Amino acid sequence: MKPIFYSEEEEMLLSEIIKKPREFFITHKINLSPGRQKMFARGKNMLAKGFPLAYVLGFKWFFGNKFSVNPNVLIPRPETELLVEDVWEQIRKIPKDKNNKIIIADVGTGSGAIVISIAKELEKIRGDARNIYLMGTDISGEALKVAKTNARAILRRKKIKFLKGNLAMPIFSELRRSSFQPEKTFIIITANLPYLSKKELVAPSIKKEPKSALLGGKQKGFETIARFIGQIAKENKLQSAALASVFLEINYNQARMAKKTIRENFPRAKIKLKKDLAGFYRLANFELP
Numbered sequence: 001m002k003p004i005f006y007s008e009e010e011e012m013l014l015s016e017i018i019k020k021p022r023e024f025f026i027t028h029k030i031n032l033s034p035g036r037q038k039m040f041a042r043g044k045n046m047l048a049k050g051f052p053l054a055y056v057l058g059f060k061w062f063f064g065n066k067f068s069v070n071p072n073v074l075i076p077r078p079e080t081e082l083l084v085e086d087v088w089e090q091i092r093k094i095p096k097d098k099n100n101k102i103i104i105a106d107v108g109t110g111s112g113a114i115v116i117s118i119a120k121e122l123e124k125i126r127g128d129a130r131n132i133y134l135m136g137t138d139i140s141g142e143a144l145k146v147a148k149t150n151a152r153a154i155l156r157r158k159k160i161k162f163l164k165g166n167l168a169m170p171i172f173s174e175l176r177r178s179s180f181q182p183e184k185t186f187i188i189i190t191a192n193l194p195y196l197s198k199k200e201l202v203a204p205s206i207k208k209e210p211k212s213a214l215l216g217g218k219q220k221g222f223e224t225i226a227r228f229i230g231q232i233a234k235e236n237k238l239q240s241a242a243l244a245s246v247f248l249e250i251n252y253n254q255a256r257m258a259k260k261t262i263r264e265n266f267p268r269a270k271i272k273l274k275k276d277l278a279g280f281y282r283l284a285n286f287e288l289p
């Protein structure tokens with residue numbers, strides 16, 4: 001019989017502990033072993049303290065893959081899957097010529113959700129002769145540990161270089177070091193950077209997530225993204241590539257600011273804004289001219 005005193009999250013926790021679907025509780029009486037009782041009590045205690053279920057379980061599904069998470073990383077959000085889908089569309093359009101080099105760099109990688117999801121999709125393609133290099137950066141060493149664990153667990157063949165540093169700086173250092181044939185090099189940069197304002201940070205649902213992953217600074221939380229766009233404008237190698245395309249996740253109220261900042265830095269860039277399913281602009285993409 002279903003115990004009526006379980007919350008939805010407790011049911012999900014229990015379902016994970018006994019490795020059975022939630023429907024199982026309706027038709028079966030559950031006898032937990034002492035070990036599992038302890039696990040359940042510990043999890044319930046964390047939920048009661050306001051920890052999100054993903055931290056209690058230690059994982060979150062994103063783009064069909066199971067990502068380990070802990071309070072050092074943002075829990076990947078479903079809306080970020082839109083960004084991955086768009087990036088994937090762009091990658092597919094790049095000719096499968098063995099001389100083509102594709103660099104995919106994810107800035108503020110956190111759990112690695114974006115770059116690992118892309119790498120996983122790439123692993124599924126057969127007969128792809130393109131040279132593809134994947135990178136992920138973060139300012140947090142603890143977040144990079146989680147990303148590396150996820151890459152090892154989720155990927156079979158593709159390797160990702162994880163680099164610690166401020167925004168795109170580590171990627172630019174790599175670019176400057178590497179051999180570069182501009183007409184054959186396609187660069188895709190993704191970034192889901194912190195974009196909340198101080199005021200927005202008070203929501204109870206996010207209070208256990210790292211502030212450094214959420215707080216975007218001044219300009220209604222857009223400061224970090226604006227700094228990042230400014231950095232990109234200063235990297236000459238990007239301007240000479242066959243393609244340099246940047247995908248940014250933004251907050252629902254930042255579309256105008258995003259367009260203005262991109263335009264100020266790149267007067268001739270091709271800019272695309274995309275709405276989420278709720279009808280808010282959440283994705284800004286621009287291609288350097």
Ligand SMILES: C[S@@+](CC[C@H](N)C(=O)[O-])C[C@H]1O[C@@H](n2cnc3c(N)ncnc32)[C@H](O)[C@@H]1O
Nearest residue numbers: 074076108109110138139140166167192194213
């Ligand atoms: C909103 S989280 C996104 C995490 C992940 N990309 C995702 O989509 O789930 C932002 C990430 O940016 C990182 N970050 C914040 N400021 C940064 C900076 N100046 N340079 C590099 N990474 C930064 C945070 O540590 C955090 O992991």
